[in-house]
Amino acid sequence: MMQLLDQTFYEKNALLLAESLLGKLLVKDTPEGRASGIIVETEAYMGADDRAAHSYGNRRTRRTEIMFGKAGSVYTYQMHTHTLVNVVAAEVDTPQAVLIRAVEPVEGLDLMEKRRPGRKQVEWTNGPGKLTKALGIAMSDYGSHYTVPPLQIFEGWSHDFEIVTGPRIGIDNTGEAKHYPWRFFVKGNRYISR
DNA sequence: AGGCTGATACACT
């Protein structure tokens, strides 16, 4: 039986959490059924001191408010027409989060195909905006918590895998932070975003 | 490689 990750799992800084989340199972339940995927790519956003983070300088708005909340909270936001999903890290009032950039489909392949019509399977979840569409994650998940339905994270792979790091994607014009190797992904996985 | 899309938030008039 797949084990649900508990609150303590999330109570670490975003760098540690980003690495810990690789190989875990992200599960979304909707009226249509369950869809899930193994997390294979993440990025850490280190909060007040991170030029690339929405919460840089402790910028606290309605959008970023949840980043100041409890670890394991769900932070979703809109990028153009796409929804991106994050996991809040660290303690309350330390606004760090981990962006989930790619997953490998596990359950609900039929649902994913229906939600990503006309695309090849590898294109269903190999990007942060794509995986939310495929799994049915939306802005309505904002403020929820990964220890309760309908959006949860479970223990995933039990086997070993190799982790690779690199610079984050899509964060030009943010000075030094641009080069930090705060992106983590599973070596050789087909579903990494680039 | 480059342009279009266009939800939000926020910094400005």
Added chain:
DNA sequence: GTGTATCAGCCTC
């Protein structure tokens, strides 16, 4: 109110 930028993705050239 207007302008601009954003942790993309898709389509077209």
